[in-house]
Amino acid sequence: MWQRCTQGVNGALNLLTQPYRPDRGTASLVTLGSHRDLTREAVEAVAWGGERLALAPAALERGCPDGARGDRSPGAPGGTRYATRMTRMPETYLDAASTTPLHPQARVALLAAVDEFGDPSRLYGRGRRARLLLDRSRERLAAAVGAHPEEVVLTSGGTEAANLAVSGVARAAGHRRHLVVAAVEHNAVLAPARALTAKGFEVTEVGVDRSGRVDPAELAAAVRDDTLLVCLQHANHEVGTVQPVREAADAAHDRGALLFVDACQSVGRLPVDMAALGADLLAASGHKCYGPPGTGFLVAGGQARLRPVLLGDERERRRRAGMENLPGVAAMATAVAARVAEAPAEHQRLARLGERLRAGLGAIPEVIVHGHPSERLPQLVAFSVLYVEGEALLLLLDAEGIAVHSGSSCTADTQEPSHVLAAMGAITHGSVRVSFLRDATDAEVDRLLEVLPAAVAELREMADLDSQALERAARPGGATVDRERR
Amino acid sequence: MTTITVDCLGLSCPIPVVRLAKAVAGVEVGGVVELLADDPGARVDIPVWCRLKDQELLAQDDRPGGGWVFRVRRAR
Numbered sequence: 074m075w076q077r078c079t080q081g082v083n084g085a086l087n088l089l090t091q092p093y094r095p096d097r098g099t100a101s102l103v104t105l106g107s108h109r110d111l112t113r114e115a116v117e118a119v120a121w122g123g124e125r126l127a128l129a130p131a132a133l134e135r136g137c138p139d140g141a142r143g144d145r146s147p148g149a150p151g152g153t154r155y156a157t158r159m160t161r162m163p164e165t166y167l168d169a170a171s172t173t174p175l176h177p178q179a180r181v182a183l184l185a186a187v188d189e190f191g192d193p194s195r196l197y198g199r200g201r202r203a204r205l206l207l208d209r210s211r212e213r214l215a216a217a218v219g220a221h222p223e224e225v226v227l228t229s230g231g232t233e234a235a236n237l238a239v240s241g242v243a244r245a246a247g248h249r250r251h252l253v254v255a256a257v258e259h260n261a262v263l264a265p266a267r268a269l270t271a272k273g274f275e276v277t278e279v280g281v282d283r284s285g286r287v288d289p290a291e292l293a294a295a296v297r298d299d300t301l302l303v304c305l306q307h308a309n310h311e312v313g314t315v316q317p318v319r320e321a322a323d324a325a326h327d328r329g330a331l332l333f334v335d336a337c338q339s340v341g342r343l344p345v346d347m348a349a350l351g352a353d354l355l356a357a358s359g360h361k362c363y364g365p366p367g368t369g370f371l372v373a374g375g376q377a378r379l380r381p382v383l384l385g386d387e388r389e390r391r392r393r394a395g396m397e398n399l400p401g402v403a404a405m406a407t408a409v410a411a412r413v414a415e416a417p418a419e420h421q422r423l424a425r426l427g428e429r430l431r432a433g434l435g436a437i438p439e440v441i442v443h444g445h446p447s448e449r450l451p452q453l454v455a456f457s458v459l460y461v462e463g464e465a466l467l468l469l470l471d472a473e474g475i476a477v478h479s480g481s482s483c484t485a486d487t488q489e490p491s492h493v494l495a496a497m498g499a500i501t502h503g504s505v506r507v508s509f510l511r512d513a514t515d516a517e518v519d520r521l522l523e524v525l526p527a528a529v530a531e532l533r534e535m536a537d538l539d540s541q542a543l544e545r546a547a548r549p550g551g552a553t554v555d556r557e558r559r
Numbered sequence: 560m561t562t563i564t565v566d567c568l569g570l571s572c573p574i575p576v577v578r579l580a581k582a583v584a585g586v587e588v589g590g591v592v593e594l595l596a597d598d599p600g601a602r603v604d605i606p607v608w609c610r611l612k613d614q615e616l617l618a619q620d621d622r623p624g625g626g627w628v629f630r631v632r633r634a635r
Binding site: 489 | 572573574576577580581599600602603604607608610611
């Protein structure tokens with residue numbers, strides 16, 4: 074922990090843009106300004122300028138707080154001194170599978186479009202300009218996944234796209250009333266599929282092997298003559314396993330059913346092509362692919378009949394009502410196009426980082442790495458740490474500036490263990506998902522491997538003590554621990 | 560042979576697995592640990608732990624009051 078006092082915006086910026094020195098750990102910065110606005114400005118400038126520095130501006134406080142030593146500068150003469158404390162930490166963001174920062178090109182596209190207001194459905198000049206931007210964005214998205222522009226339905230995200238695929242196809246269904254879904258699909262697929270059972274549909278869930286992969290033969294056996302839709306993700310969101318989508322397409326098409334592919338994790342990471350996958354419908358997310366949140370799209374190919382879920386106008390070829398999020402769409406299209414172009418060159422490097430992490434995890438006792446050994450996303454590593462609570466580990470890592478995701482949430486909003494890990498027959502407690510950004514470095518892997526063993530050891534020690542304390546506490550009350558001889 | 564009963568009712572994961580592991584380590588080979596748990600995570604993790612650790616899950620039964628009784632024999 075180290076603290077510095079600086080004066081005004083420039084001092085703060087200079088300090089915060091210094092290269093991070095690991096021996097310093099968490100840094101706390103006190104910015105002094107002669108008036109409130111100056112300090113606010115400093116906070117905002119630093120917060121915006123310090124990309125990936127995890128700046129957390131504290132509330133403005135009067136005066137220099139205790140313990141702030143070092144390069145203390147006096148406040149401006151006659152002015153009130155306001156000190157703002159910020160924690161500067163080298164953020165190691167390892168949760169790219171949850172969401173990603175804006176791609177620099179997408180940021181340019183977003184800012185360029187944000188002032189270009191106009192309704193693309195109107196015929197005057199401003200409307201036509203908006204339409205032009207919308208069309209161009211739609212073409213880029215279509216090209217990125219090998220689709221026709223008119224097949225692209227713009228949505229508020231991957232969740233809406235998946236909901237529209239499942240519910241929209243069901244709404245347009247004739248006599249076919251059966252769905253096949255993989256047990257490890259995202260809840261944005263499983264939940265609307267299960268909801269259809271209340272409307273007379275039947276849903277078959279197909280299990281997976283220990284690696285999280287669907288058996289194509291088992292899936293094919295589940296497809297029936299009255300099957301409407303088969304849902305199989307391209308790559309799993311929790312463990313990164315890539316599914317046999319092409320085989321699933323053949324199985325679906327043999328019986329006249331459609332295939333819906335949730336590609337939210339793979340667009341911009343793996344090659345995604347409608348024809349190569351054999352997909353009739355495909356969902357993608359903007360913010361998981363370096364685009365802005367609140368954007369996504371569904372591709373509904375020629376064979377897929379779809380009725381809208383959102384009603385109210387005739388936009389998106391009557392498949393999704395509501396004004397298009399034009400700046401978001403322009404940014405998403407730019408991000409997706411950029412990522413599709415960049416990803417192949419990054420694949421090896423990210424895969425190597427993943428390999429390094431897997432090798433490093435081998436040195437920590439009782440850690441089980443999940444997923445398929447070869448058929449998997451390059452940038453995602455999932456594992457379970459036995460005897461440790463996943464969320465506790467997440468918080469310990471967070472205190473060290475490392476952001477990872479934990480699939481197990483025993484204490485959070487859901488009491489249920491991860492349905493993906495459960496379907497795989499994997500340990501669900503202590504689960505951690507690490508997923509690298511496109512520009513991830515060896516230093517980030519090093520940092521995680523430096524911090525993780527101690528965090529695990531600390532939690533295991535606590536679990537041990539906790540467990541003993543519980544036994545001690547329970548014993549006087551009765552036969553909680555009851556030994557009997559036979 | 561020893562049978563130990565470990566009551567983890569009301570305790571969330573990973574405590575049931577931690578306590579099962581400790582209890583199994585505390586009985587001789589062939590001894591049985593009876594674990595009571597009602598955390599949904601335990602339903603998945605106890606059988607998986609037994610498989611990973613080559614311990615024998617003799618039975619997994621629903622408890623009338625909710626949760627499950629797992630009977631695990633120390634196999635090695």
